[in-house]
Amino acid sequence: MIRIDNVSKQNGSQILYIEASAALLKGEKVGLVGPNGAGKTTLFRMMTGQEPPDEGQVSVERGVTIGYFNQDVGEMSGRSAVTEAMDGAGPVSAVASELRTLEAAMADPDQADDMDDIIMRYGEAQARFEELDGYALEGRAREVLAGLNFTQEMMDGDVGALSGGWKMRVALARILLMRPDAMLLDEPSNHLDIESLIWLESFLKGYEGALLMTSHDREFMNRIVDKIIEIDGGSLTTYAGNYEFYEQQRALSEKQQQAQYERQQAMLAKEIKFIERFKARASHAAQVQSRVKKLEKIDKVEPPRRRQTILFDFPPAPRSGDDVATLKNVHKSYGSRRIYEGLDFSVRRKERWCVMGVNGAGKSTLLKLIAGAATADSGDVTIGASVKMGYFAQHAMELLEGDRTVFETLEDAFPQAGQGSLRTLAGCFGFSGDDAEKKCRVLSGGEKARLVMAKMLYDPPNFLVLDEPTNHLDLATKEMLIAALADYDGAMLFVSHDRRFLAALSNRVLELTPEGLHKYEGGYLEYVARSGHEAPGLH
Incomplete structure (x- = not known):
């Protein structure tokens, strides 16, 4: 195609x-x-x-x-999310737009003289709309938007009032609807x-x-x-x-190419040694000449292009007490919306809790209460003895100083650290060479997330509270983070939609549902096996 x-x-x-x-x-x-x-x-x-x-x-x-979805969604406002999504459905959306124009014309007394023509055009457009299955289109648009987690209210509201992330979903719905x-x-x-x-x-x-x-x-x-x-x-x-098979194949072909390269290098070294040894002897002139010609004709094997694998050994976190965080009888509301009524929950040393729950269930609120970024209406939130907390949330990226470079930001945070050590840290999080000299204000969302993460993990806390830490990270950085945190000795409480991250790092699951809290011993994979679903909103 x-x-x-x-x-x-x-x-x-x-x-x-x-x-x-x-x-x-x-x-x-x-x-x-x-x-x-x-x-x-x-x-x-x-x-x-x-x-x-x-x-x-x-x-x-x-x-x-061809339907093309990218991150640059452009301007959207003045129409509902449903209308905006239907707009991408190819010819049918043009006919829908024509029908709306003709309906307005039929209601316009100034166009009474042209009414016969308008009605005839309306009939033709209506027939074409039916032929294109246009009346089913709105139902399909609502189905796709519901799949992408829109409420009815959001579907019918002005798309201009939505955040960038939700507008992105509308743009995606448009392509999916276009089929x-x-x-x-x-x-x-x-x-x-x-x-x-x-x-x-x-x-x-x-x-x-x-x-x-x-x-x-x-x-x-x-x-x-x-x-x-x-x-x-x-x-x-x-x-x-699939991707897993590709990784295996790539590793295998790299290994084969490396072996081939090494064999050829050994053979070339042997031939060159012979030439060097006998080139001055007349008795070996013919042999030397033939070997020189043979070398000139050989197709050189290139060594495999090594993917830079980023690995970083984070220093061990200091030991905390056994009780890391405790919430007792916590109540929390936002306006008339009750998030928690009498919440009891605790995190102990070495526990790694992943928090699951549908949008609005209170996942981020729980993390904010524990991190001190929000206060409970009533009840107690206690952080244990010797606990040093690292809190990662999306807003942390807005706190970076725009005029400082990546490297200066790390130097400001760790004035005692050696240049070499900070360069290694920057490289691990994808800032090698000139990238370390970029000013924070020109960094993409992913780069900002990586820099905040680097600052937090260089001098590691013994309690990590992470709200969507993988949101903007590429595959290589995610793998590095998973490898680094796999050996992490502290406690963790995190929210993530990345199933590999959830499966690799959790050893407890807290599920927030309208009926209350459900706690699962064992990590995300045990949760899926025991609950029969991959996320609380899917049954």
């Missing part, structure tokens, strides 16, 4: 593609992977014709419709809670068109795609299978 043939593309001084080729075939579900800045978004833009390649060709089969022949989704899993993620997963599994997507959610990608296209060093490599 979409072919990329020998494409080369440069962005400023950065070379993104060198004679790269790949194809998206009918009905395929493909994951697009590669490090940040490798050119994933540029590839989408070339496929949609928004950007031409410098060389080579991008061809789309005739009549193929194009080929869907290109750039990070559709960002800004989604776990219920919406699981709903989207099942929607995409049932979608019959071709799909090409990027995602920082490994589990989400794993369950949907059956092929991976990897961008690496300017070329596109295709792997059959």
